[in-house]
Amino acid sequence: METQKPRVAIQGIRASFHEEAAFRFFGNDITTVECTSFKQTFEKLKAGEADYLVMAIENNIAGSILPNYNLLLSYNFPVVGEVYVPIQLHLMGLPGVAFEQITTVTSHPMAIRQCDDFFNDHPNLKVVESSDTAACAKRIRDEQLTDTVAIANNLAARIYDLQILERRIESNKKNFTRFLIMTTQENVQKTAADKASLCFEVRNEAGALFKVLEVFKEENINMSKIQSMPVLGKRDEYKFYVDVEWEAQGNYDRALRGILKFTHNFNILGEYKRYEEEESESR
Incomplete structure (x- = not known):
């Protein structure tokens, strides 16, 4: 009998850092359940529409994500693992777009804050905040934007067929985010914890x-x-x-x-x- 792929709820869409965290923990053979908010990931798990959820809890530069602690306690799903993801941020746009054509950069507010040095060097660029790094990359591909670039990860560039114009534009190269893995009480497998x-x-x-x-x-x-x-x-x-x-x-x-x-x-x-x-x- 074929084993069903684990369904993993993430905040954001395919190629987001949450999906990268899920791949690091579970491997690539999963079904990603896209959610528009952290609360929705918990609701998907509660409704039986996901087997696990992945949730960012802290970044070593930006600090703790405080609202997520309230979600931890209010839903009371057990934490069964953790994973740390290096946050490597790249500037990406449509293939063939030259840097001189760019007028706008879009990304998640936290990603933007982590690239201060880049924006100090390019004060002419307009910054537009969005809810998800990967969604910004997808929008450039879907709308064929030639004057806009996104800040996102390698996975987003690969999935949405974008060209990386500048690599590793994050100011601190030792930037990582910690993610927690949660599931239902029924799914918990007893392991030697430390x-x-x-x-x-x-x-x-x-x-x-x-x-x-x-x-x-x-x-x-x-x-x-x-x-x-x-x-x-x-x-x-x-x-x-x-x-x-x-x-x-x-x-x-x-x-x-x-x-x-x-x-x-x-x-x-x-x-x-x-x-x-x-x-x-x-x-």
Whole structure:
């Protein structure tokens, strides 16, 4: 019996960075489910129209994507993996278009911000923001625009038959985005995890968060990220989203038992294998 390709919901269209992240995690043999928003990816998963979703959560230059943390908690789908994608941005247009013909550059606002040096060198170019890097590339192909170029990735240039006029125009060459992989509880496959995403609240008093951090330290748990978000409707109260990593499962188990006495509204958002670049590149 032929195994059905995993259906993976992404924000954006084919050749977006979200699809690139999906390929890196699952391999190329997937069915991409295009969505117009992050919320729609969750709705597709909820409705059974996707098996997984891929969601950007942070960029090492632009920082955390804060609204996505609220989606994590409100839908409560388990995180089953992560993937880091190098963000390499290229200037692309229709084949045969010369740089001198260009008047307009279009891309996602975050991609535009990551190319400040390029725009400082070319102040005459008009900048038009759009919702998706790949959609900008597709529009140039569909509308045969000769005065407009897009900033997008290699995948977009290949799929939409565009010529790359300038490569790697991002200002910081060590630019990457972290993506989370989520699925339904029914789809979760038990694996040997060494990383977890947690969410909790602590008392609004001196030293409350320190007590949690002290437990992690005692159990040799590495806290790779901490992100605070206000609790809606409650002044001066915050949820803490924390990513932790461990070498020995026993340390993690003891740490969870230890922090429960210092936290409330505690949630394990997911337990999974931390991203290993060498494994991903060999897929």
